[in-house]
Amino acid sequence: xxxxxxxxxxxxxxxxxxxxxxxxxxxxxxxxxxxxxxxxxxxxxxxxxxxxxxxxxxxxxxxxxxxxxxxxxxxxxxxxxxxxxxxxxxxxxxxxxxxxxxxxxxxxxxxxxxxxxxxxxxxxxxxxxxxxxxxxxxxxxxxxxxxxxxxxxxxx
Amino acid sequence: xxxxxxxxxxxxxxxxxxxxxxxxxxxxxxxxxxxxxxxxxxxxxxxxxxxxxxxxxxxxxxxxxxxxxxxxxxxxxxxxxxxxxxxxxxxxxxxxxxxxxxxxxxxxxxxxxxxxxxxxxxxxxxxxxxxxxxxxxxxxxxxxxxxxxxxxxxxxxxxxxxxxxxxxxxxxxxxxxxxxxxxxxxxxxxxxxxxxxxxxxxxxxxxxxxxxxxxxxxxxxxxxxxxxxxxxxxxxxxxxxxxxxxxxxxxxxxxxxxxxxxxxxxxxxxxxxxxxxxxxxxxxxx
Numbered sequence: 264x265x266x267x268x269x270x271x272x273x274x275x276x277x278x279x280x281x282x283x284x285x286x287x288x289x290x291x292x293x294x295x296x297x298x299x300x301x302x303x304x305x306x307x308x309x310x311x312x313x314x315x316x317x318x319x320x321x322x323x324x325x326x327x328x329x330x331x332x333x334x335x336x337x338x339x340x341x342x343x344x345x346x347x348x349x350x351x352x353x354x355x356x357x358x359x360x361x362x363x364x365x366x367x368x369x370x371x372x373x374x375x376x377x378x379x380x381x382x383x384x385x386x387x388x389x390x391x392x393x394x395x396x397x398x399x400x401x402x403x404x405x406x407x408x409x410x411x412x413x414x415x416x417x418x419x
Numbered sequence: 420x421x422x423x424x425x426x427x428x429x430x431x432x433x434x435x436x437x438x439x440x441x442x443x444x445x446x447x448x449x450x451x452x453x454x455x456x457x458x459x460x461x462x463x464x465x466x467x468x469x470x471x472x473x474x475x476x477x478x479x480x481x482x483x484x485x486x487x488x489x490x491x492x493x494x495x496x497x498x499x500x501x502x503x504x505x506x507x508x509x510x511x512x513x514x515x516x517x518x519x520x521x522x523x524x525x526x527x528x529x530x531x532x533x534x535x536x537x538x539x540x541x542x543x544x545x546x547x548x549x550x551x552x553x554x555x556x557x558x559x560x561x562x563x564x565x566x567x568x569x570x571x572x573x574x575x576x577x578x579x580x581x582x583x584x585x586x587x588x589x590x591x592x593x594x595x596x597x598x599x600x601x602x603x604x605x606x607x608x609x610x611x612x613x614x615x616x617x618x619x620x621x622x623x624x625x626x627x628x629x630x631x632x633x634x635x636x637x638x639x640x641x642x643x644x645x646x647x648x649x650x651x652x653x654x655x656x657x658x659x660x661x662x663x664x665x666x667x668x669x670x671x672x673x674x675x676x677x678x679x680x681x682x683x684x685x686x687x688x689x690x691x692x693x694x695x696x697x698x699x700x701x702x703x704x705x
Contacts, residue, residue: 265576266459266576266577266580267458267459267460267461267462267463267577268459268460268461268462269438269461269462269463269466269467269575269577269578269581270577270580270581270584271581272462272467272581273466273467273470273572273577273578273581273582274581274584274585276467276470276471276474276581277528277581277582277585278585280474280477280478280528280532281521281524281525281528281585283478283482284478284481284524284525284527284528285520285521285524285525287478287482287485288478288481288482288485288524288527289504289523289524289527291485291486291488292481292484292485292488292500292501292504293504293508293523295485295488295489295490295493295501296501296504296505298490299490299491299493302490
């Protein structure tokens with residue numbers, strides 16, 4: 264356990280090991296660690312940013328959805344109103360049309376009836392005259408038949 | 420334990436606690452017992468081989484991970500390596516407030532290297548020395564009793580002293596670089612007793628110098644002896660437990676589990692104190 268030349272040998276070995284470690288071992292390991300730390304920090308920051316962006320986008324989407332719903336309700340309301348208007352006006356028009364058609368029909372019927380009446384009157388007059396001629400031909404008792412003729416004429 | 424019958428317990432322990440030595444004598448390159456007269460120029464080849472091997476293992480593992488390291492999703496081993504690196508970097512950042520490219524890699528090297536060397540303590544104490552004895556006896560025709568193999572480099576005072584001396588040199592270097600030579604000398608001579616009375620101050624300088632020098636030198640000594648003492652004692656207890664027969668198994672388990680804590684803690688303490696000492700050396704305010 265006495266000191267001897269081994270001390271010198273170990274001292275040299277120690278110096279060489281420390282220098283080697285300082286030149287070739289420590290810097291690459293440390294730079295790898297530091298670079299990874301930076302990477303992780305960047306990644307965390309990016310994820311935080313993305314989180315915030317997502318939140319903003321979600322809020323925006325919610326707002327847009329609300330607006331769209333509102334617009335849709337408005338459009339439906341308008342459509343309903345318009346439909347009611349259309350139905351109203353059509354009903355009114357149909358009523359007018361019907362009255363017009365009915366009026367025209369009645370006028371036509373009236374005219375036809377008048378025409379038929381006139382025609383009938385003429386035929387009846389002719390018939391009455393013919394009847395009267397036949398009666399006159401068989402029995403010329405004008406006095407006796409004068410009441411019949413009067414009656415016929417009165418009937419016309 | 421190759422020739423267990425003739426071994427007494429103390430010689431067995433002695434054998435386990437002796438490093439393999441190489442030196443040059445008049446007869447050329449000699450080993451172990453022939454080196455007892457060689458003095459300072461003796462090399463503990465087992466300490467050197469194991470520590471350098473473990474150091475290269477550490478650098479190779481970390482270097483290959485660093486080369487393959489991606490900034491994307493890391494693999495499991497990369498995660499493990501990065502965990503250690505970040506642990507060390509955090510400790511350095513918390514304790515050392517100056518700017519230095521050296522402190523953090525130094526702390527990492529000390530932590531992992533010392534940990535790996537301490538980890539050898541958990542290898543059963545007899546296995547590798549036994550294999551070494553067999554190889555030495557069969558392949559090189561050596562006397563098995565003259566083959567030594569101490570596999571835990573941090574139980575060799577030379578290893579821990581080398582680490583502490585390296586840190587001590589850096590401490591002085593940082594002191595001089597940050598405060599300048601005059602600043603460093605002032606720090607050693609004008610504290611802790613300082614006065615505005617000039618003659619009195621001159622009288623106080625030797626006391627200050629004595630106190631500060633002791634405080635300064637105590638740091639590397641405490642670093643080296645703490646690590647050495649903890650590991651040496653742990654190793655000694657493993658050897659003692661290993662010598663008591665079958666009863667060793669539960670005892671061995673308990674001590675090994677406890678020792679897991681010790682080896683990590685000692686590596687951490689050595690690293691932390693290195694950072695603290697260098698931080699003190701490079702801060703101006705005393």
